Amino acid sequence: MKTYLIATAALLSTTFGAMAEGELNLYNWGNYTSPEMLEKFTAETGISVTVTDYDSNTTALTKVEAGASGFDLVVPSANYIPVYVRKGLLAELDHSKIPNITNIAAEWKDVPWDPGRAHSVPWQWGSVGIAVNTSVYSGDPNTSELFLDPPEELVGKINIVPEMNDVLNMAIFNAGGEACTEDLTVLKAVRDRLMAAKPKWLSMDYGTTDKLSSGDYAASVNWNGSTMRARVNNPDVVYGYPKEGYPLFMDSVALLADAKNVDEAYQFINFILEPENAAMISAFARYANGVAGSEEFMPEDMKTAPEIVTPAEFAEAGQFLPTCPQSAVDLYTAIWTELLK
CATH class of the missing domain: 3.40.190.10 (Periplasmic binding protein-like II)
Incomplete structure (x- = not known):
């Protein structure tokens, strides 16, 4: 695994130092997080984001379960969400802090692996x-x-x-x-x-x-x-x-039970559920995202791509x-x- 601080996010954190509100530690699959989206998030909130990569669900679960990871958010696949919940590794989401949760597309709002989206929101699927x-x-x-x-x-x-x-x-x-x-x-x-x-x-x-x-x-x-x-x-x-x-698969963002930067995590969760921001994530990694209204912001070549349209x-x-x-x-x-x- 490789830990890195997104350079552009760090630069923006310095540039907007007067408005800085904190930091956030995201544990995500490698090469899966849009740098442009992170730049925008930091510019709007002053929160700098550190991204740590993993290469499999097993790697991520093992690291989180060991404790004291320092991560705030993790992005497990659908079949792993119940495992995290059963092991007490995730916090139940306070939907009142996520007004954009209403933007989740209808088919992804109440899913078998996370009924009522009690613990996670969509990142990408494919x-x-x-x-x-x-x-x-x-x-x-x-x-x-x-x-x-x-x-x-x-x-x-x-x-x-x-x-x-x-x-x-x-x-x-x-x-x-x-x-x-x-x-x-x-x-x-x-x-x-x-x-x-x-x-x-x-x-x-x-x-x-x-x-x-x-x-x-x-x-x-x-x-x-x-x-x-x-x-x-x-x-x-x-x-x-x-x-x-x-x-x-659908990978979803979840708040870890031992997260330190909880307010910052909620700001990030709400941010990625804005259709334009969800489309930025998709434009980078080239997967669908599960956020209604994001289609109009998606790259044209994804709308007919044989890898996306089965x-x-x-x-x-x-x-x-x-x-x-x-x-x-x-x-x-x-x-x-x-x-x-």
Whole structure:
């Protein structure tokens, strides 16, 4: 993980020193926070924001659960929100301090993983698929077979993002299983396929956007927004929706129970629910955001992008991952731990 103080935010904090009201510590996925949005927030509030990166939900949860993290806000995926709540790691939100909470789009206001948005508000949402460089491989990108049994053109050129639930569930769907399955026959088949496939991969790395853009990776299990950013830089990159099934996700901002800068956190939460500000987040990371009215501020190229607008024939193959029981998590963790060795 890498901790950094956004330089522009620091500059604005100095420039607007007389109006400075405090600081805020945001714990978020790497390369996922718009610097322009942070500049605007600091300019309007005088609050400087320090962003600390993580590369997986497991990394973030482990760090927060250890305590004394110093973070105020965290951005877990949907299936992790209930885990944070169960462990007492999140504060219940005071909606009276978030007037812009009414801007959350109707379909995201009352979600299974956080009923009534008691603990979180939307950040961004999207899908997990397969990014492919068509100058290297011109076959069908819409299958998880590309990383489970790579064609010769892609052997030694594939990256796997290090997010356990995304990778394992894509393999489980390929094997005909369901999310949170504890069927040992299915899980043994998944384990065996992943272990057999690993020698044909190049890496298990979070930082895919630049390496897909440059051609260092010819393919990757990857998120749709990251793939769009790579495709904008390199038109040979395409995004595949595995027809066997693929995960959907929504990452949401949550206030940590031990946050020190609570007032500043509420100002930030309210700020990102302004449609124009939500669109700034999307324009940077290239994911949809869940805030009604943000569409008019979105970049034109996102409105029709194949990574953002799911083709009808693959729409039903995507599903949000539920929060699995601990018994299933233990099984998945055992497979993942072996895979990482």
